[in-house]
Amino acid sequence: MKLSSKANLYLTLATLMWGITFPLTRNALTEVDPFVFVSLRFALASLVLLPSVWFLFHKTTRAMLFGSLMIGILNAAAYLCQTIGLETVHSARAAFITGASVIFVPFLAPLFKLEKPSRLDKLCALIGFAGLYVIMDIQHFHIAHGDLWVFLGAISFSLQITYLQRLNQIIADYQLLTFYQLFFTLPFVLLFTRGHSFSEAMQPRALEGIIFCAVFATSLAYYLQNKYQKFTNAPKAALIFALEPVFASVFGMLINRELLARTTVYGGLLLLLSLVLPSLVNMSKESSSSIK
Known part of the structure; x- marks a missing residue:
């Protein structure tokens, strides 16, 4: 198997695991508090990654520590908001x-001294906002409380993606950076766990969700992404990552028998189009240039 094909396969596996986290997290939240869930997820994920970076700590720099600290704040905000939202929002809806x-990233990029949004970025943003409009049923004022939490999480994720993109330009050791960004998420999440019981996490559904999300969807998935993403091109990687809400929808139906509302289907298709369109255009340009 070619290295690029192997990379695409492992990136798809990572995306599959991210998709499965949505229904499993919903199940876990019936038995454990969101703050406890997220804190244990990142604590366990950090412990799992610790042996692989134990002999790399001498490479730590101030820039890496400061950057990871900022990523930790954004990670904490993103995962807490998303997890709180998943208490009341179905997997597919939350995933889309x-x-x-991703829609917000091109518009945030100039703030971090990255490239300005192109016309295609603006078009995709319009399509994506149309998808959000349909999914959140803004027309009929049916915006759920959980929708707003998940949306705030999406904003935090976009800030995290953009800042991490900037950080990767000045820090070469991705493995150590991955550990630090997970580790520094933990203290900011723990600030909100005061007064909450950690014994709830020993319930079967809670334990299942925490272990899967920490070991597979965080430690293993980030490891696969960091190791193999460089062996495929950016458009293909983006197309693969766009499958996350699709996997979340499928496993939401298989695991929790969740039914897809029309607004989720139609809005989800628009959002999916906004996510894959840039990659399709770039792949088309690459193929036409190679023919020439």
Whole structure:
């Protein structure tokens, strides 16, 4: 198997695991508090990654620590908001709203001294906002409380993606950076766990969700992404990552028997189009230039 094909396969596996987290998190939240869930998720994920970076700590720099600290704040905000929203929002709906985080990235990029949004970015943003409008049923004022939490999480994710993109330009050790960004998420989440019982996490559904999200969807998925994403091109990687809400929808139906509302289907299709359109255009340009 070619290295690029192997990379695409492993990135798809990582995306599959991210998609599964949505229904499993919903199940876990019936038994454990969102703040406890997120704190244990990142504590366990950090412990799992610790052996792989134990002999790399001497490479730590001030820039890496400061950057990871900022990522930790954004991570905490993103995952807490998303997890609180999942208490009341179905997996597919939450996943598509979360996927909208990609729409905001081109518009936030100039704030971090990155490239300005192109015309295609603006077109995709319009399509994406139309999808959000349909999914959140703004026309009939049916915006759920959980929708707003998930949307705030999407904004935090977009800030995290943009800042991490900037950070990757000045820090080469992705493995150590990954550990620090997970580790520094923990203290900011723990600030909100005061007064909450950690014994709830020993319930079967809670334990299942925490272990899967920490070990597979965080430690393993981030490891696969960091190791293999460089062996495929950006458009293909973006197309693969756009499958996350699709996987969340499928496993939401399989695991929790969640039914897809029409607004989720139609809005989700618009959001999916806004996510994959830039990649399709770039792939088309690459193929036409190679023919020449």
